[in-house]
Amino acid sequence: MASRQTESTLNIALQNRTSSSNVFAYITGRAIDNNNALFLLQADGRTPYYPTSPGQTLSPLAVDCAIPLGAPGSSVTVTVPHLAGARLWFVRDGRLTFYLNPGPALVEPSVTNPSDPNIGLDWTFCEFTFNSAQLYANISYVDFVAALPIALTLTNTAGESRHVAGLPADGLDRICAALRDQHNRDPGVGWDRLIVTRNGGGNLRALSPNTARVQDPALFNGYYQPYVDEVWNKYTNTTLTVNTQASWGDVQARVVSGQLDFGGSIGTYSKPAAADIFSCSTGPFTPSGNAARDAVSARLAAAFNRSTLHKNPVQPNNEVPESYYQHQITNHYARILHEVNIDHRGYAFPYDDVGPSSGGDQSGSVFDPNPQLWTVTVGGGQAGSAEAPQGPRRFERSSRRRSWLAKLRKYLQRL
Known part of the structure; x- marks a missing residue:
């Protein structure tokens, strides 16, 4: 007991x-x-x-x-x-x-x-x-x-x-190799610019996209725009359901006049930029003090980082880790970290603890x-x-x- x-x-x-x-x-x-x-x-x-x-x-x-x-x-x-x-x-x-x-x-x-x-x-x-x-x-x-x-x-x-x-003992080297590989796939994005090397060579650390933008605010600008447009197009004619996993239960939204509209006290969301998605705390995801809205923001931000929002209209309870990061536009830093970690778990972005109520912890x-x-x-x-x-x-x-x-x-x- x-x-x-x-x-x-x-x-x-x-x-x-x-x-x-x-x-x-x-x-x-x-x-x-x-x-x-x-x-x-x-x-x-x-x-x-x-x-x-x-x-x-x-x-x-x-x-x-x-x-x-x-x-x-x-x-x-x-x-x-x-x-x-x-x-x-x-x-x-x-x-x-x-x-x-x-x-x-x-x-x-x-x-x-x-x-x-x-x-x-x-x-x-x-x-x-x-x-x-x-x-x-x-x-x-x-x-x-x-x-x-x-x-x-x-x-x-x-x-x-x-x-x-x-991570395994060589985890950072494996992560950096995967970031360089992603750069070769997306040469104009800048995934390799997350890598910090030692004086004299060798990998010292890899920065998250959000941290790397502290030094280079232009990094990843516009990266998520095509994916966000895809999400907005989907929910123009499809209802999005978000389970707040709290007393507010399920809330629903559609895109109306260019805004993802939940109505009531939760209100609307404008299209997030890459900076908003990586930080989970700016633009439409800025903490509001409204607990119900902030619960929705956490689940939307997680779905954007994992790039599952375009295909799963029931968030996050229909999610499975195997479906995360499958879109070509996604948080590849988070994807790579989870792949390299021995049990695939660890906080890779601020709301990486969001998951279905049935389980599937990533944090x-x-x-x-x-x-x-x-x-x-x-x-x-x-x-x-x-x-x-x-x-x-x-x-x-x-x-x-x-x-x-x-x-x-x-x-x-x-x-």
Whole structure:
């Protein structure tokens, strides 16, 4: 039987499955039981660090927060309190630089700021929230995919495990090869421009289309227009049904006067551009504060990224993963990531957790109300067995996406 509340702390086993003895972890977040204070874990893996507001921007941390993982094959167990909006960072053959701004506000590593001291390092992260209700964690590729694969296993107090396999050790190279192949198929689009190489050669990371547009806002302009036109043509004479998977149930729309019209409080949608589809948060998909409309927006954005909206008029409950990304105009970054991941799961765009109510999870998440040990492996090795199926979700998709969007806005403001 599930407990009413989680324990006040969580043990995390960090496993080094790289070929390097110079791997470090960092943990950041907001301490729920300490007035949501900014939290970092110190290098000993036990002591919390609550920074005070500095007198100037870009101030260094006052303590060492780089947790050494030891030699290849080593495992280090750390302990954290309840945290919201948390990230577990890894870096190989170097150390990450975090700064503090007045507030205090944490300035995180960036993959789009050329002057960031971390820009040339091999680093990555996964995301998690640990509160009184559950531990929820996922492997995120929403911003980029790195050369450091992450795998997750969550074991609960009953000894049951949930697992996300992540990428193989050569996952980034396979992804970059597939992006170059897609460039050869669509030479004018720019899929190869998502690839970031190291000084001296070799793949360092691959940016998501949305992140790559931070540096080049013209990238992918007009790419989705023919597909959007195809969708609009279909629903001029066909009814689109969207299951909100919430109290609003099914809502229906048709294209009227150039707008996809749901009527009532949900209203209309104009044609989205590629930037709107990749970000899931601009143009017609801009968060409105209307929960019913935002639920529809999430499901439309997911269907556009997967390019299933033109053929499936019942979203998302008639969806199957085998039908995703089959149109020639689609989010090929997301397609490739799912193909290369060992179990085909992981967040590739902001609403990659949208799926049919009957199942078919794509998001690469683990969650449980009674966590005992969360094991995180970096480097491509397995973190545990994949025998346990994923059960019903115990979180609200739209609230978690709003949290992600808030992080994104702060991130862009720092550039």
